[in-house]
Amino acid sequence: MNPQTLLYQITETSQFMMSFVLVTKADNVIVIDGGRAEDMPLLKEYIGGRHISAWILTHAHNDHISGFLAEYHRNGLADFDIEKIYYHFPPYHALKGRTDVPSPSYFDTELEECLADFAAIELALAPLAHKVIQGESVTLDECRIDFIYTYHDGLFSNLMNDASLVFKITAPNKTVLFLGDLGPEGGDVLYEESRHLLKADIVQMAHHGHMNVGLEVYAAIQPEACLWCCPDWLYNEPEIPSYLQNRKALRDIGRTGMYGTAVTRRWMDVLGVKTHYVTKDGTNTLIL
Template identity: 35%
Template sequence: MNRWIYRTKKWCALAVFAMLIPHGYEAVRQTVLGWPRKEAQESVISDAYIVKKQSFEAGSLLSSWNSAGSASGASSVLRAQNTSTAVVAGQAPGVQTSPDAGSVSPQTSNSGVRVIYSAGSSQTKVGPGAEYSPVTTVTTPITGYLGGSKLNLLANQTASQMLSVLIETNQGKLIMIDGGVEEDAQHLIEVLAARGGQVDTWLVTHPHSDHIGALNYILNHPECGITVNNIYYSFADISWYQQYEAYRADTVQMLMNTFAALPPEKLHGDIYKGQEIQVDNVKITVMNLPYLFSNNAINNSSVAYMLDINGKKALFLGDMGEEAGRQFLADNSPESLKCDIVQMAHHGQYGVSKEVYQVLQPEICLWSCPQWLWDNDSGSGLDSGNWFTLDTRRWMAELGVPYHVCIKDGDQVIQ
């Protein structure tokens, strides 16, 4: 009873404030509705919140893909500026900082990871999502696209966002990208076992639990029958994670410990920008080394991989944020970034900017987001959350990207 009395008094006070104080209505509206919204942080809906996947009827795709409508508007790329390397007092030589937030310099194939200090992201919510232009998903399989290879976008087995992608080459070799949380491991094991259980190449974008949890589980449970031949990754020193994302440093250390117990020939932690890895008919290109920003740190450290699959290019951005996206454009030519398929950065929200997708000009977007994230639903309906998914969906509609597949609809296949 006391709780209801308190709430009644609170709402009455807000109503009086809204009527009597200049700009009071706007302040109350923002308090109640939660927008303009503050920067979203990576978060996960509680497991207690039950996500119900929608059922979609399989739709037929056009036989000729609309490449002309894959992007609109002229693309612009941040040009590198001539800046000198600054050494910060107390830091080791070779650690670079950006002279200002808008200045970026290209990362060459011989350059190492760099620390770039940032005051914060410019992404903020400016209004409700009711004005967004929606894009809808298609249920797969999409056939006749990858020339005999297959791309499997695996669905989450919990309420959590995650990323798990399996590529099957023409000859049947398996390439994994990330893998999801630990609770996704059993489904992944079943999928891999059905295809022989031997992963030739495992690509890691960054060491967050919703990307490496299942991999860590598989490596620590040989009885599951899955063999991993090669793991490609690039991590910073553990001290960097402890400094900039301390509450997740234990997850990184856990994976490092797991790697340390493996035969060294399986580990390829010395990848470099421009490195090419050939697996049968699939050519993998490492597009960057980790960008070590102080803001949104581990997400921005994601390594991007471009896969050429029988002439179709699929770009995997991991959880790159806006800052890393700017640097990514500066480090790569627009022509080298054009792709047919793109994995939407950071599960389709709070990732790279619209400008990046303008340059990429994809035909198919891979959305690794559950239903609640697709709808920006914190439990109270469409656009009730603080995520940016609806904004990103609006971007893709404005860019004319024709096809979207999403894990909210279950496992998805492009072949």
């Protein structure tokens, strides 16, 4: 038995990836995303050959799950002892070719980035796969995972980010809310449906801290500490980043309510958050 429940926020080998490993007292592991192929060696170090009770895939973007996909194609995930994979991705075949969306070309790019690959192997993964239902809870050793938000049909301007799983891990001493890469629109839905469920001690900042959910979501969470999956340039980006300077172009593809990391950091100051764990500084270890 381990004396404590530990959460590792793993630092980037590839830029702005997201990867967490939680080790329970019974020495089982919960993996969240994992990053890209380059991030796999460090991920394996932290997993340390332990049994993986749950591998949670938040959403089908390459900075989150392309490492998982690469490992599948390399050797069928043989380096991992996986009990179950949790995910809820948009339905690739039902969405492919749709044109009644804000930007069909962007929509198609989103579908092809990782989801097409995952859809092709989904049948083979079926013995391990668990498609998450919003509202369900899973208990793994001393940790409970409550899944608060999954894919919502119709959020198409920021398809994959707004399909991020949102879930809360309740460990013996701390609660951690994971927001994946949820954007402003997904954040609105999350707030409307589930603001009463959001309070947590620690929050993983949505979409690496920029172009993310709104202040009201973080105000409902009332975190004491924030987890940022950010390289230095992203954590310290300018007040109005270059990608937000053409608001009309963004509005044209249905993207509104987006701000840079500097604004999100100020929100956290307003909320009185004093502790920030940032991947730019290395792998961070939290006792839960």
